[in-house]
Amino acid sequence: MSEPTGAVPDVVGRIGERLSERYRGIFNAQTVQAVVDGSYLLLARDAKVTQFLPSLTAHFAGDRLAALARADGLVPSETPSVLFVCIENSGRSQLAAAAMRAMAGDGVIVMSAGSQPAVRIAPAVAEVLDEVGIPVVDEYPKPLTEELVRGAEYVITMGCGDACPVLPGRRYEDWPIADPSGAGRAGMRVTRDAIIAHVEGLLAEIRADRAGRG
Incomplete structure (x- = not known):
């Protein structure tokens, strides 16, 4: 890139x-x-x-x-790092990044990016996260760059196809979560809950990996 x-x-x-x-x-x-x-x-x-x-x-x-x-x-x-990637970095990857920050605190370095970033975060993202007490602070859609991939141990993609570079030494997962654009507030809530469940599972795996290395 x-x-x-x-x-x-x-x-x-x-x-x-x-x-x-x-x-x-x-x-x-x-x-x-x-x-x-x-x-x-x-x-x-x-x-x-x-x-x-x-x-x-x-x-x-x-x-x-x-x-x-x-x-x-x-x-x-020594802090594990995660990069969440979707197409616009305005919905799914922002939901995932916010959820991971809320759950892991300083225990995980969290990044997000988009293969075709939008102008702004979808307003419903902040609204549905606020409903469960998770903030989106100082975040904005940003382009996917090779440095972000290189600086991540875990790379989580959602719907961005082959846009993300595959580099050795990283763990890649593609979460099958549909783009909530146009689905309204109810659809965004469904996406939020699915992503939170995935993030909980990923965080448990990260902690288990770290415990195993110890």
Whole structure:
């Protein structure tokens, strides 16, 4: 997955400077800026973000750099990591990511992405999660990138076909959960409950895997 090219505004350079300080001694400034520039262009092009693009760029680039650092063994991490992927990263993968964060807390690094990301998270997602006391905070649809896959131990796909790269050393699962788009609030609740059940099972497996390694 190559980085897109194009012009970026001055604020993207300032984001790169801040992240270069955060990752000093891990990545050089050129690597960080390339990831930041690419993140801005991916969000503007693939996710079609139109609001708060600079702040979302900082968030997305930070996630990608963190995943890359884990994948390359540049930072120590004993915490398991999971990537949830669906087509638009606006429904199923957001439901799964929110459920895992609520259940696992800091015990699991959680990421999500979409093969064809939407402009925004479906409003019903936050509504049906709120009904069971699970928040969706500071989340947004984001493109699937190779760093996110490389930085995950568990890659969970839902309806995105072959879009997700298959890399060695990762555990892949495809959950047969239908896209709830157009199914209304009742349909979203059914999807939510199915995903929560799957997440509970996955979390139990992750904990069992960790206990076995101990």
